[in-house]
Amino acid sequence: xxxxxxxxxxxxxxxxxxxxxxxxxxxxxxxxxxxxxxxxxxxxxxxxxxxxxxxxxxxxxxxxxxxxxxxxxxxxxxxxxxxxxxxxxxxxxxxxx
Numbered sequence: 001x002x003x004x005x006x007x008x009x010x011x012x013x014x015x016x017x018x019x020x021x022x023x024x025x026x027x028x029x030x031x032x033x034x035x036x037x038x039x040x041x042x043x044x045x046x047x048x049x050x051x052x053x054x055x056x057x058x059x060x061x062x063x064x065x066x067x068x069x070x071x072x073x074x075x076x077x078x079x080x081x082x083x084x085x086x087x088x089x090x091x092x093x094x095x096x097x
Contacts, residue, residue, distance in 0.1 A: 040080055040081070040082060041080075041081040041082075042071070042078040042079065042080060042081070043078065043079045043080075043081055043084065044076075044077070044078065044079075045059050045077045045079070048079050048084060051084070052084075059077075063077070067087070068083070068084070068087060069083040069087075
């Protein structure tokens, strides 16, 4: 004889938990991935300022002084992720102690 499965059955609860974990994984993936254009990821000034831990005004100074490369489309500023990484690598200084 087969057992009747109801909404209170352990298998149903386990299945629900699995779906919740799957949904969390998908949401995490969507939040942390961005579509690429030509294999390149572009970041907004808000994202770059958060990563570099500088204000958006400081980024504007970097742009005005030619320190950081950027694209301007209308009023939107975008940065190539590879340009940001290259700039950081070029300005890396070894500890001297």
